[in-house]
Amino acid sequence: MKLNNTSQYAIRILAYIADHKEKSLLSAVELSTALVIPYKFLTKIMTELVKADFIESIRGREGGFKLQKKASEIKVDDILNIFNDSIKEEECILGIGFCNGMCKCALHDQWMEPKLLMQKMFRESSLEDIAGRGCKI
Amino acid sequence: MKLNNTSQYAIRILAYIADHKEKSLLSAVELSTALVIPYKFLTKIMTELVKADFIESIRGREGGFKLQKKASEIKVDDILNIFNDSIKEEECILGIGFCNGMCKCALHDQWMEPKLLMQKMFRESSLEDIAGRGCKI
DNA sequence: AATTAACTCTACCTTTAGGTAGTAATTTAA
DNA sequence: TTAAATTACTACCTAAAGGTAGAGTTAATT
DSSP states (O other), rough: OOHHHHHHHHHHHHHHHHHHTTSSSSSSSHHHHHOOOOHHHHHHHHHHHHHSEEEEOSSSSTEEEEEEEEEOOOOOHHHHHHOOOOOOSSSSTTTOOOOSSSSSOOTTTHHHHHHHHHHHHHOOBBHHHHOOTTTTO | OOHHHHHHHHHHHHHHTTTTTTTBBBBBHHHHHTTOHHHHHHHHHHHHHHHHHEEEOOOTTTTTTSSSOOOOOBBHHHHHTTTTOOOSSSSTTOTTTSSSSOOOOHHHHHHHHHHHHHHHHHHHHBHHTTTTTTTOO
C-alpha cells in the first residue's frame, strides 16, 4: 500500500519548485542534484509534467522549469492523477470489478472511511500547503 | 495507491475460507473457480499462506485447505505483512529514507491522520469481521 | 496395487515499473 | 557564428510483479 516511485518523485519535484519561487527557473541538473533523483529519469518525469500543464519549460541555454499555475491551484491529487496513482472513486480495494451497493467486497465497509479521508487529504492539499515543510526535499 | 494483486487475492481467499466453515476442507480447484483466480497462481499463494501458518493443508486425495487459527485471530494486517504490503510505521509516503521529527517530507503531517486510520482499520479487522460481507467473493 | 485427486516444488514466461543512453532541437553568450 | 547549456524525443535496458508449466509427492478409493 504505497504511492509509486514516479508519483513520489513528481510530488517532491513540484513541492521543491514551489518552495523556490525566488528563482525564476530551475534546471533539471539542479533538481536532480537537490532531490537526489536520477537525472535521466527526472527529465522524463519533467516532460510529463510539462505535457500535463503543471510546469512550463524554457528550452536552450539559461533555460529551465517553473510552475505554470499558482501553487495553491495544484493539488496533490492532480499530480497523482497524471501517473494513474490516485484513489479512484469506484475502485475496489480487493480488486473486484463490481464492488458497490448491490455486491460489495469483504472490506468494502471498513475501507470507506480511510478511503474518504485519504481522498480528502490528497484533494485538499495544494503545493502551497506542502511546500517548505520539513527538510525541503 | 493500492494493494498489490497478491494481497488482494490472499484476503479474498482467506475471507472465503472463513465464510465456508461448514465445509471442513476447500480444495484449490474450488477456490480458484469460486473466486475467479488463476489456478496455478492461487496454488502458489496457498503455499505462502501455509508457510505463514494461516492455513493448514491436507495433502492427497480428498485433501484441501482450512484455517489454522480462529478467524477472529487473523487480522487483515497480518495478511498484508506476508506480502510486504502493510503500511510500515516509519515508511515515508514520499519515499525519503529519513522522514521523521527531525527531518520530515512535505506530506509528513498531512499523511499522519489517514495513515493511522488505515493502520487501525487493517489491524483491527479480522477475518471474522469481514467474512460473509457482501457477495462472498 | 493401481488409479485418482489432491497439494508441492522448481523453473520458467510475460508484463509493467523503473531507469538509462544517445541524439536532436533550441537558445543564449562569447 | 560557434560553442555551450539546456530541454525533447526515441529507443532501449533491468528488476520486480504477476502468472504459467510440468513433474513430484501424498493419501484415499477402488
